[in-house]
Amino acid sequence: ETGVTQTPRHLVMGMTNKKSLKCEQHLGHNAMYWYKQSAKKPLELMFVYSLEERVENNSVPSRFSPECPNSSHLFLHLHTLQPEDSALYLCASSRQSSYNEQFFGPGTRLTVL
């Protein structure tokens, strides 16, 4: 409904698994974002891609690895996660101008066992 889709919507994984989250935007935007939303905490920006180049990396552990193959797709590759990584992972996109609002996907609810 917002033009930003995320798959899967729910994911349960063990600490030794490797999985990937996918985000796709159909809005013609040229900037894409990954956020982490944990209970009782503000949204944490993880990565920003602008024109398919990573421009922000907010001290995210290397067990999270983003990939942006084109302006419409964004991935978050996960490996050897920890239980504290369990959260809602939100993807967003926007036009590059600073005053443009971001459009969010529905999120992937990740549980790490």
Next chain:
Amino acid sequence: AQSVAQPEDQVNVAEGNPLTVKCTYSVSGNPYLFWYVQYPNRGLQFLLKYITGDNLVKGSYGFEAEFNKSQTSFHLKKPSALVSDSALYFCAVRPYSGSARQLTFGSGTQLTVLP
């Protein structure tokens, strides 16, 4: 560094009454200010933004917000609340100038409209 404060974790209001969700910010220079709403099991939805001009901004679903530079506030308001307005509301700020592309979000305010 910029920051956003939403001083109330929870706001309860009766249906039909006016509602206010508070937000104050800190940023270098002029701000861009945003309000988003999040319904259960959904991503954030954009409600409204202040860029420049009129201090009273009107947005989606009958919401409005007033930019007050002297008080560094951007409170969200609605004249008559609906039960369907019950959701989690986030205020966000980013600086007018600079290279930062990200928004800084507040911790959110849970609004409950009671029938």
